[in-house]
Amino acid sequence: MEPDRRLAPAQFTEASLQVFVMCGLLALLVFVTGWWNPQFLSAYSLRSVLRDTAIWSLFALGQAIVIISGGIDLSVGSLIAFVGVLALMLLGDDFGLALPTVLVIVSSFAVFVGVLHGSLICGLNLQPFLVTLCSLLILRGLARVMTHDRTVSFDAGEHALLRTLGAGSLCGVPIPVFILAGALVPLGFFMHHTVPGRYLYAIGSNVDAARYSGVRVNALRIVSYALCSLLTAVAAVLEAGDVASVPPSNAGLAYEMYGITGAVLGGCSLRGGQGSLLGVVVGMATLRVIKSVVIFFNLSTYWTFAVTGLVLLAAVVVDSLVRARSQSR
Amino acid sequence: MALLEPLFLAAALPRYAAIYAAVTAAALTCLDLRRVSKSFPGVRALQDVSLSLSAGEVLGIVGENGAGKSTLIKILGGILRPDAGELLIDGQPRIFRRVRDAISAGIALIHQELNLAPALTVAENLYLGKQPHRGPWWFPVTNRRKLCQDSSLELERVGLSVSPRAQLGRLDLARQQLVEIAKALADQSRILVFDEPTSSLSGPEADRLLGIIEELRRRGVAIIYVSHRLGEIQRIADRVVVLRDGRHVGTLSKSETTHDRLISLMVGRRLEFADRQGSAIRREAAGLEIKNLRLAPNSPEINFSIQPGEIVGFAGIVGAGRTEVARAVFGITRRHAGEIRVHGQVVRIASPVDAIRAGLALVPEDRKSLGAILPLSISSNVSLAVLGRLGRAGRYNRRAERNVAERFRGLLGIRTRSLNATVLSLSGGNQQKVVLAKWLATEPKALILDEPTRGVDVGAKQEIYRLVQQLGQRGMAVMLISSEMEEILAVCDRVLVMHQGAIAGELTGGDVTEENIMRLAVGGVDTPHPNEVAANGTR
Numbered sequence: 001m002e003p004d005r006r007l008a009p010a011q012f013t014e015a016s017l018q019v020f021v022m023c024g025l026l027a028l029l030v031f032v033t034g035w036w037n038p039q040f041l042s043a044y045s046l047r048s049v050l051r052d053t054a055i056w057s058l059f060a061l062g063q064a065i066v067i068i069s070g071g072i073d074l075s076v077g078s079l080i081a082f083v084g085v086l087a088l089m090l091l092g093d094d095f096g097l098a099l100p101t102v103l104v105i106v107s108s109f110a111v112f113v114g115v116l117h118g119s120l121i122c123g124l125n126l127q128p129f130l131v132t133l134c135s136l137l138i139l140r141g142l143a144r145v146m147t148h149d150r151t152v153s154f155d156a157g158e159h160a161l162l163r164t165l166g167a168g169s170l171c172g173v174p175i176p177v178f179i180l181a182g183a184l185v186p187l188g189f190f191m192h193h194t195v196p197g198r199y200l201y202a203i204g205s206n207v208d209a210a211r212y213s214g215v216r217v218n219a220l221r222i223v224s225y226a227l228c229s230l231l232t233a234v235a236a237v238l239e240a241g242d243v244a245s246v247p248p249s250n251a252g253l254a255y256e257m258y259g260i261t262g263a264v265l266g267g268c269s270l271r272g273g274q275g276s277l278l279g280v281v282v283g284m285a286t287l288r289v290i291k292s293v294v295i296f297f298n299l300s301t302y303w304t305f306a307v308t309g310l311v312l313l314a315a316v317v318v319d320s321l322v323r324a325r326s327q328s329r
Numbered sequence: 330m331a332l333l334e335p336l337f338l339a340a341a342l343p344r345y346a347a348i349y350a351a352v353t354a355a356a357l358t359c360l361d362l363r364r365v366s367k368s369f370p371g372v373r374a375l376q377d378v379s380l381s382l383s384a385g386e387v388l389g390i391v392g393e394n395g396a397g398k399s400t401l402i403k404i405l406g407g408i409l410r411p412d413a414g415e416l417l418i419d420g421q422p423r424i425f426r427r428v429r430d431a432i433s434a435g436i437a438l439i440h441q442e443l444n445l446a447p448a449l450t451v452a453e454n455l456y457l458g459k460q461p462h463r464g465p466w467w468f469p470v471t472n473r474r475k476l477c478q479d480s481s482l483e484l485e486r487v488g489l490s491v492s493p494r495a496q497l498g499r500l501d502l503a504r505q506q507l508v509e510i511a512k513a514l515a516d517q518s519r520i521l522v523f524d525e526p527t528s529s530l531s532g533p534e535a536d537r538l539l540g541i542i543e544e545l546r547r548r549g550v551a552i553i554y555v556s557h558r559l560g561e562i563q564r565i566a567d568r569v570v571v572l573r574d575g576r577h578v579g580t581l582s583k584s585e586t587t588h589d590r591l592i593s594l595m596v597g598r599r600l601e602f603a604d605r606q607g608s609a610i611r612r613e614a615a616g617l618e619i620k621n622l623r624l625a626p627n628s629p630e631i632n633f634s635i636q637p638g639e640i641v642g643f644a645g646i647v648g649a650g651r652t653e654v655a656r657a658v659f660g661i662t663r664r665h666a667g668e669i670r671v672h673g674q675v676v677r678i679a680s681p682v683d684a685i686r687a688g689l690a691l692v693p694e695d696r697k698s699l700g701a702i703l704p705l706s707i708s709s710n711v712s713l714a715v716l717g718r719l720g721r722a723g724r725y726n727r728r729a730e731r732n733v734a735e736r737f738r739g740l741l742g743i744r745t746r747s748l749n750a751t752v753l754s755l756s757g758g759n760q761q762k763v764v765l766a767k768w769l770a771t772e773p774k775a776l777i778l779d780e781p782t783r784g785v786d787v788g789a790k791q792e793i794y795r796l797v798q799q800l801g802q803r804g805m806a807v808m809l810i811s812s813e814m815e816e817i818l819a820v821c822d823r824v825l826v827m828h829q830g831a832i833a834g835e836l837t838g839g840d841v842t843e844e845n846i847m848r849l850a851v852g853g854v855d856t857p858h859p860n861e862v863a864a865n866g867t868r
């Protein structure tokens with residue numbers, strides 16, 4: 001009898017299969033768009049694609065970690081607005097703090113928010129969707145209250161460091177790309193090669209199994225939310241530096257959806273327990289390229305959402321067909 | 330030579346130490362439960378239960394479905410906290426606030442319902458909560474090589490030939506059960522608690538587990554063993570505690586444990602085992618006929634037919650392919666080729682919906698993920714598949730729903746406070762009865778039962794058999810997949826034995842014997858030695 005494939009080592013997990021597929025799709029998109037409109041491959045355009053991909057990937061990585069451990073964080077977009085506003089206000093004339101101090105304050109605040117999410121979810125057994133939905137409303141509201149709904153901005157000359165972090169380049173590569181690499185390597189190692197990282201997968205796959213095996217489920221889930229908020233705060237600072245201003249009602253709008261979409265495109269299952277961080281970056285890059293595609297094909301930018309939704313739907317459908325096929329064999 | 334002497338001694342020392350430990354430990358009580366009580370809303374699951382356990386002892390716990398066995402075990406494992414009573418380890422009172430407290434006290438549990446992470450690999454599941462790692466405690470890096478090596482050994486021990494890097498969710502229920510067992514054994518705990526570990530295993534695997542337990546006992550491990558298979562209890566338990574309605578109603582020593590005494594203590598009365606009434610096979614067009622079924626291009630061809638009123642047993646060892654056939658017939662997995670006929674009519678089945686429309690019903694082996702909707706009420710679950718039929722013009726008929734549920738609660742003895750309770754709050758065996766009731770309520774033309782009495786107590790089993798036979802008399806064809814030899818022997822008109830994905834043989838009448846079934850199940854032509862069966866069984 002032929003050996004049962006289910007008993008053999010899983011050659012690639014479904015997630016890594018999907019990463020391959022996404023890489024292919026991404027390459028195809030870049031190729032076709034570049035062929036249609038060579039401007040897309042200009043240094044300027046590529047740099048802006050890279051910069052956005054890097055900034056978005058940061059919070060998408062956080063989202064992915066939460067999703068892998070079986071949760072969800074809807075507060076990302078609002079947190080971006082709030083942190084952006086907070087950072088610029090602290091830097092501004094009223095407070096006049098130095099950038100490092102501001103970064104410390106802002107990250108501590110983000111970690112606090114994440115720990116609060118995690119504690120409410122684990123301690124009171126509330127649903128992640130609900131808890132973070134409340135944060136989505138609260139943080140956006142607070143950002144608008146604090147600024148009287150006026151856009152805050154900074155003078156690029158005065159705060160050159162912040163500006164460079166967001167908008168600068170090194171050897172032609174946008175700075176955020178280096179920051180993303182600096183986050184991706186340790187996070188990837190953490191998720192795939194350390195014991196707590198693997199436990200996060202276990203928690204996402206079956207919380208009871210993890211709990212009954214003596215895994216510190218609550219602590220780890222809190223860590224996942226804290227990581228997500230922290231990464232989001234970093235993205236918020238970079239985004240503020242890039243744009244040089246933060247409109248409290250628009251900044252980061254719908255970014256939680258970008259994060260979730262990127263994570264799913266990159267192979268995360270919303271049921272938890274599956275996904276790779278590298279895939280998330282590929283997913284985010286795809287998302288960003290789609291945005292360019294809309295522009296370079298001379299479509300109205302209003303098309304962006306619709307096209308993104310279609311691509312996501314197509315990815316999910318193809319994935320489920322491939323999966324059904326590989327399982328029925 | 331003289332030089333080597335000390336070496337030999339040193340090599341032998343651990344062995345003596347172990348024997349010494351076993352001998353001295355035998356007198357020591359390592360676990361003591363005193364007057365433990367636990368209530369759930371509306372149910373007193375345990376009342377004043379006391380028991381003690383010594384090192385090197387196997388304590389059996391038996392009782393009807395819902396008697397409180399799993400509750401007791403969850404208290405031992407730190408999953409539930411008792412309302413009253415105390416728990417002593419080595420004479421010291423302890424309070425388990427969480428699972429880790431129990432683990433650090435040296436207690437390992439094998440749960441009645443599987444508790445594994447399907448998205449992870451087999452190895453990661455085996456060492457969940459205690460993965461081998463390098464690096465300091467605050468930065469534990471996984472050690473995959475060691476993980477795989479260690480798990481290979483553990484898997485070999487329970488006779489499971491699966492790659493440690495296989496994804497757990499792709500294994501069938503029995504193999505997952507073996508992983509769960511290996512996981513608990515890997516803990517090296519002093520107290521091992523098994524809650525129905527063999528409910529989805531067939532003879533050879535179960536035998537092997539009992540062998541492992543006997544070896545552990547010799548090494549001084551204290552063991553609690555819960556099972557509805559009274560034969561197993563009689564074979565390995567040194568003492569048996571009987572629970573009934575949450576109370577400790579008796580303890581029997583090894584010499585006192587007879588089948589009848591166990592049952593009368595469990596049930597509180599004598600049980601009559603109805604003999605099989607004359608079978609009601611009708612010689613008309615076959616109720617269910619499978620022709621040239623292939624699951625994959627190069628897998629063996631499967632043919633069988635079941636007459637209306639006939640109950641055909643499917644025997645075989647774990648992984649013989651019985652569940653796969655059932656799932657393919659029911660349209661859950663894709664068939665490569667093959668024709669299905671119900672009452673002589675060719676039917677197209679591409680999905681379970683088609684199968685139900687064609688008059689089939691399947692009671693799946695994994696009740697937790699496939700059979701029951703746990704957060705819904707008992708009556709909603711029982712009536713789920715007949716809801717459309719109950720109401721007129723698509724209206725939801727609550728009264729009819731309750732009537733159906735009420736009928737099966739009586740017939741199968743579903744033990745519950747109210748039919749509005751969620752299935753989640755039922756004991757394992759009672760959950761199984763709910764799933765069974767759901768499909769029996771559809772009165773299908775052909776019924777496929779995959780391990781239908783998994784975790785069901787002796788009394789309720791008889792009720793289930795009687796019900797299945799009654800349905801047979803009304804012309805239903807029954808395909809009964811079972812790993813329990815007694816079930817196959819007692820209920821079936823005819824037995825098909827599967828081996829490695831093919832039907833290895835058919836037994837009827839007087840040929841339906843345990844030896845014949847086992848011989849075909851392991852693929853042997855000659856009768857193998859019983860030990861060999863145990864050893865080869867899982868290959």
Ligand SMILES: Nc1ncnc2c1ncn2[C@@H]1O[C@H](COP(=O)(O)OP(=O)(O)OP(=O)(O)O)[C@@H](O)[C@H]1O
Nearest residue numbers: 369374394395396397398399400754755756757758
């Ligand atoms: N979480 C819960 N909520 C409410 N009631 C519960 C819960 N868990 C168990 N029960 C009830 O407690 C009683 C004892 O259940 P338990 O699971 O201990 O039975 P058991 O002896 O293990 O039965 P089985 O042989 O079917 O596994 C049952 O009446 C059950 O319905």
Ligand SMILES: [Mg+2]
Nearest residue numbers: 399441756757
């Ligand atoms: Mg139980």
